[in-house]
Amino acid sequence: MKxxxxxxxxxxxxxxxxxxxxxxxxxxxxxxxxxxxxxxxxLEWLSATLEVDNVDDLIDAVIYESMIDxxxxxxxxxxxxxxxxxxxxxxxNKLGPMRVNGNKANIKTRLQSVGMHFKYIDAVDNDPIxxxxxxxxxxxxxxxEKRELIRAVxxxxxxxxxxxxxxxxKNLDKKPNRPVKQEVKLPxxxxxxxxxxx
Amino acid sequence: xxxxxxxEPVRKRGQPDVVEYIKDLSERLRASEVAYRIGHTSIEDGDxxxxxxxxxxxxxxxxxxxxxxxxxxxxxxxxxxGDTDTHQVAFFGFDFDLGFGPDQALQISVxxxxxxxxxxxxLLLTRNxxxxxxxxxxxxxxxxxxxxxxxxxxxxxxxxxxxxxxQYDTRQTFYAGAFTxxxxxxxxTHTYASAFADQVVPIVNVLHAGSTISWTIESYSTSAFxxxxxxxxxxxxxxxxxxxxx
Numbered sequence: 001m002k003x004x005x006x007x008x009x010x011x012x013x014x015x016x017x018x019x020x021x022x023x024x025x026x027x028x029x030x031x032x033x034x035x036x037x038x039x040x041x042x043l044e045w046l047s048a049t050l051e052v053d054n055v056d057d058l059i060d061a062v063i064y065e066s067m068i069d070x071x072x073x074x075x076x077x078x079x080x081x082x083x084x085x086x087x088x089x090x091x092x093n094k095l096g097p098m099r100v101n102g103n104k105a106n107i108k109t110r111l112q113s114v115g116m117h118f119k120y121i122d123a124v125d126n127d128p129i130x131x132x133x134x135x136x137x138x139x140x141x142x143x144x145e146k147r148e149l150i151r152a153v154x155x156x157x158x159x160x161x162x163x164x165x166x167x168x169x170k171n172l173d174k175k176p177n178r179p180v181k182q183e184v185k186l187p188x189x190x191x192x193x194x195x196x197x198x
Numbered sequence: 199x200x201x202x203x204x205x206e207p208v209r210k211r212g213q214p215d216v217v218e219y220i221k222d223l224s225e226r227l228r229a230s231e232v233a234y235r236i237g238h239t240s241i242e243d244g245d246x247x248x249x250x251x252x253x254x255x256x257x258x259x260x261x262x263x264x265x266x267x268x269x270x271x272x273x274x275x276x277x278x279x280g281d282t283d284t285h286q287v288a289f290f291g292f293d294f295d296l297g298f299g300p301d302q303a304l305q306i307s308v309x310x311x312x313x314x315x316x317x318x319x320x321l322l323l324t325r326n327x328x329x330x331x332x333x334x335x336x337x338x339x340x341x342x343x344x345x346x347x348x349x350x351x352x353x354x355x356x357x358x359x360x361x362x363x364x365q366y367d368t369r370q371t372f373y374a375g376a377f378t379x380x381x382x383x384x385x386x387t388h389t390y391a392s393a394f395a396d397q398v399v400p401i402v403n404v405l406h407a408g409s410t411i412s413w414t415i416e417s418y419s420t421s422a423f424x425x426x427x428x429x430x431x432x433x434x435x436x437x438x439x440x441x442x443x444x
Contacts, residue, residue, distance in 0.1 A: 035379055039365075042389065111382060115382050116380070119380070
């Protein structure tokens with residue numbers, strides 16, 4: 001692979017996934033197209049995992065993620081960020097800028113030549129990077145929640161939302177507050193022919 | 199004449215039998231003490247009551263939190279939110295006879311107070327099979343049923359479904375779904391929301407109407423998988439059920 005450009009972004013609303021058309025220039029100069037699909041909260045998860053807030057850096061991370069060797073994402077965050085940053089920088093330097101500088105009509109013509117679906121061709125008119133930002137809708141509060149969750153996992157803590165984490169989550173060493181007793185009404189039912197007591 | 203404790207103290211005019219007196223007093227004390235301890239006693243700041251063969255444990259404010267019922271369907275009921283809440287935790291043994299003879303069973307379930315209607319998680323262990331279930335009142339039950347066939351060993355039945363292209367956890371076992379890759383693409387890369395904790399093996403199929411094409415999984419990792427098609431014409435439906443392995 002000699003070069004890669006992001007030429008079009010389409011928001012697939014039913015599946016809540018963002019679909020990016022990547023134009024790949026192969027080593028033999030042939031051109032082909034890759035569809036990259038990721039969920040709308042992907043940038044939030046990347047922000048939480050890498051502890052990076054810069055949206056452009058996050059977009060780099062998602063666009064190049066499938067082109068680099070994966071890392072253990074639960075390692076020390078500074079180490080992870082350093083490793084991931086180096087890999088992304090290396091692939092960016094190799095493949096060139098992801099943005100297309102040039103006539104969008106030429107891009108559309110190339111897409112039409114391979115029979116690309118019109119929804120991706122129409123989307124060329126929009127800024128593909130801007131569309132990723134628009135539909136990702138990064139929410140700082142949600143990122144903060146995700147970041148705390150990942151930090152807890154990194155620390156090896158039991159996650160409250162997990163099925164096995166309820167006792168820790170409720171901090172059951174403390175006595176729970178219970179409503180004041182009002183009335184006891186215990187009904188009866190026939191259970192497979194056997195009456196349970198009341 | 200016996201007194202209420204069944205003892206017969208010997209009384210002599212002017213000189214009671216000291217030994218018998220002490221014996222009687224001792225038995226009275228013992229009976230009284232035992233009755234007090236079992237019948238209504240303090241457990242730290244709570245209360246334990248034995249009534250008609252059932253044992254009831256209360257908090258100091260009178261809230262019942264635990265009842266053990268006697269009888270042929272022995273049962274423990276717990277009220278983590280108090281016995282005035284809408285639901286209870288039931289833990290009981292019973293004879294679950296489905297026509298194959300007596301079938302000893304233990305069930306642990308969350309259920310409504312009203313009508314004992316199951317409304318939550320359930321564990322049902324019987325002599326013939328085991329079920330781990332969630333049974334919402336008015337909703338569909340999902341379960342894992344072990345040894346589900348009465349005449350064939352080792353049969354497992356799963357009831358439920360997986361959410362399409364949805365990642366709940368980086369350690370979930372299966373990740374399944376289907377999507378369409380429109381015409382024009384040589385490859386399609388499907389990225390997970392967050393990288394899985396271990397390798398995820400993509401089990402993929404490609405549906406292509408009209409003509410035969412070849413395709414392959416070009417690459418996969420903990421964060422994505424990429425499918426390559428031999429033809430860019432027509433759209434393809436990619437179905438997958440990926441498994442996390444170690």
